[in-house]
Amino acid sequence: MTGVATLIRQPWLWAWVGALVVWLATAVFTGGKGSGEVLSAAMTFGAFFVIVALGQMFVITLGPGNVDLSIPACMTLAGTVAMKSMDGASAMIPVGLLLALVIGAGVGTLNYSLIRLLRIPPIIATLSSSFIFQSAAIWWNRGLRVKPPEALADFTTAKIAGVPVIALFVVVLAILGHVLLTRTIYGRGVVAIGQNMRAAHLAGVKVERIRAATYIMCATLAGLCGYLLAAFSGGAALNMGEEYLLSSIAVVVIGGTSVAGGFANVPGLWGASLFLFLLVTMLNTFGAGAGVRLVLTGLIIIGVIVAASGGKART
Amino acid sequence: MKSLLKVTLYMTTAAGMLLGQSAMADTSDKRIALSNNYAGNSWRQAMLRSWEKVTSEAVSNGVVAAADAFTTAENQVTEQAAQIQNLILQGYDAIVINAASPEGLNGSVKEACDAGVTVVSFDGIVTEPCAWRIAVDFKQMGKDEVLYLAEKLPDGGQLLEIRGLAGVFVDDEISAGIHEGVAETGKFEIAGSVHGNWAQDVAQKAVAGILPSLPDDIVGVVTQGGDGYGAAQAIKASGRDMPIIVMGNRHDELTWWKEQKDANGYETMSVSIAPGVSTLAFWVAQQILDGADVPKDLTVPFLRIDQDNLEENLANTEAGGVANVEYSLEDAQEVIKGAM
CATH class of the missing domain: 3.40.50.2300 (Response regulator)
Structure with a gap:
């Protein structure tokens, strides 16, 4: 019995329950037809959400006001530069990956410098820096789509027994993230800072070093996501990151991470990513109009968040 | 295609000079601004490049004095409204607009009209009656x-x-x-x-x-x-x-x-729609400044590609871009005539 009670109190549970419910609702509506394919698609597209949300989760956990709004621009810049440098040559795949990661790290370093050295609040700093990165992406290739190398495109779209390879890869990434959050000094430091920055500092947590590492990691993951997404969708586009701004935050919050910081979990990210994709798929399948769909999406997200925080209040 | 357009442009210039009652003489001191609400996709990038290409040639040929492009950063109505007010203050004779909203800019557009500025909207059109509209069907x-x-x-x-x-x-x-x-x-x-x-x-x-x-x-x-x-x-x-x-x-x-x-x-x-529609809007604005009688509502021609002209169009399309045509003064005059 205590096992069930503990499970119900898990903040990530609600996202998974939500994902399961909308998936079953879709399956009932279509009479079970194609449910496996829907799930496979959800894993593919959910994987991209999880990559950026993992970084965003660490940033949000740093406490009130910490958020990275430069994720879409960073994805676009990394994707654009990597695709153009590889120019479709399979031999350049590692170089492209390295470039995307370096650009991400550079973006994160710049973001943190603005926050730390110029003392600009993170929301403003990352929003304004995103204009610079977006402009850099436009300047670099003027919005032209360069096709990814064949081998890389094949990797991002490959499946083993119906399970997308990229989803397996991101599951491993998420496990690493989970270990980083719960089993390392760095992860515990992030949570401590989010709960009380001053107390964390007095307890010997290297606050600024951890904040710097967090912003750099978040942007590096965004760069990685931009690289993979550009490879997956046949080239980088200037607006490719757009929907990842709100989604990255929504996934973190629906997944049961506290938006006020100091409280995070990784399993919820996967649940929330699958939930968001399946929700839109369900409403599309029902043939709901765009207006109805947006209103329902909003209401259901609010519902899940309320359910998740209700669970927490009982503890 | 491009060189053909260029040739027609030169020919018009030459013809205009010979006849002495050219469009160029009348608008050579006029300044036209492009107010653009968004640049974050490949279509808009091509649109800006077409504008740059055609208008810089028009400026160097003395057709108009200036044709500057301004893009707002945030795709916001308020931001573009403020931008239009700035353009009025800077004394442009005509403003060509790709608008963030059909109604949201009407106040600023009215101000521009009242200040004697010609306003031509295209693609993203404005509903204010004093402005011209080059709409897509x-x-x-x-x-x-x-x-x-x-x-x-x-x-x-x-x-x-x-x-x-x-x-x-x-x-x-x-x-x-x-x-x-x-x-x-x-x-x-x-x-x-x-x-x-x-x-x-x-x-x-x-x-x-x-x-x-x-x-x-x-x-x-x-x-x-x-x-x-x-x-x-x-x-x-x-x-x-x-x-x-x-x-x-x-x-x-x-x-x-x-x-x-x-x-x-x-x-x-x-x-x-070819992104080069911005150049059609440019020529329409130039014609209005020149005193031509232009109906308020014009329609942009589609750029349609079929099985038999696929190869030709693909060859003319920049890798990673979008199929495009730039419009000439004659094209604009034809569109105007078609709407009469």
């Missing part, structure tokens, strides 16, 4: 897609509709045209509809999600441009037979079409 565009499919598929069947960005006027219009075409031809049924936001990756995701729940005999996909390649990727991944996907003139869409055409004789068509 998006409804007809949607209808044309269905008419093409009706011709290719005499037996009709199930269609998948990919829409654009929810809540945007263009999306409603194209979709209305598609539904009108479906009702008129009476042999199609729209089995599913998703929003692809005019982006390949979003369309790919949305189509991949809805495909499993659709019947197996989808015969056609009607689109809005920028989403055809993503749809093709999603359908390919599902292992279904490839339906006729109407394309939207993007390079990746045309390339994919060409590959399929060579491999298995795949047939479709592609339609969109």
